[in-house]
Amino acid sequence: MSSVLIVDDHPVIRAAVKMVLEQERFTVILEASTGVEAVQMIREHSPDLVILDLDIPNLDGLDVLSRIKASGASNRVLVFTAKAAQFYVSRCMREGALGYIAKTNDLQELRKAVQAIMNNYSYFPRLPESSVSMNDVQRSELQMIESLSDRELSIFQCLARGSSNKDIAEAMLLSHKTVSTYKTRLIEKLNVKSLVHLRDFAKRNQLI
Structure with a gap:
């Protein structure tokens, strides 16, 4: 039995993500709309996977990641956010996330990331090298x-x-x-x- 927690303050996003997870045969799908609620649910239910937006109220996603890491919990975390990857991927990796997906990608990309992480692989975007033309x-x-x-x-x-x-x-x-x-x-x-x-x-x- 696989369990997952979706953390996002937009109900429409949570509903779309839930559809993907149902197709991936997760049997328990939990939802949270704030960072505080997410931390409480992770502590109470210990979901196998957490799909986490960074831009959430009452503790942002980086705070939630930090608390998961500090607690020593074994939850796998996939960040699913609109924030710019070049500024956040390395921060999320340092805090223990196993994947990072931009919301601008289609849901098929989210499905691939979930499959990779549940099979013990990481899933991060390839960031462009620093441009030689950067002033x-x-x-x-x-x-x-x-x-x-x-x-x-x-x-x-x-x-x-x-x-x-x-x-x-x-x-x-x-x-x-x-x-x-x-x-x-x-x-x-x-x-x-x-x-x-x-x-x-x-x-x-x-x-x-």
Whole structure:
């Protein structure tokens, strides 16, 4: 008997993924819409496979991955997300994910990834090599992004999308003061002058 947990805050996405999993003969299919709910269900049900979106409320996907790894649980995790692979694949691998699929792919690709992981293989996209035509500014900005912690990167994207400190604090279960500290640190680390420049930086690097 194989069990799986789908973690995504969009019901339509969960329904589409569930159809694929039913065809793959999973007998127990669980669903969660937030990071907190996912962590609780993983602890209670220990599903064989977790299909995890990164952009979820109340602990994002990277937080969930980190908690699974810290707990020593044996769940296999496949990340299924709209976030840019070049900035997230290595982070997910470090936190123990066995696969990474972009939501822009068709569901057949998801099926292939599920089959690979359930047969003890990993399934990650091949990322393009660094372009020799990349200019010094692009290279420098990529290095800055890579230097951010997982939490810094998540908050950076929230700020760039226009979320307030209060909204971010509530979504990530942090204090307002902690978010404010991250905001100041990000402006310093990314060498920008304001939130407007922070948003431009994110757009330029396809993070929003």
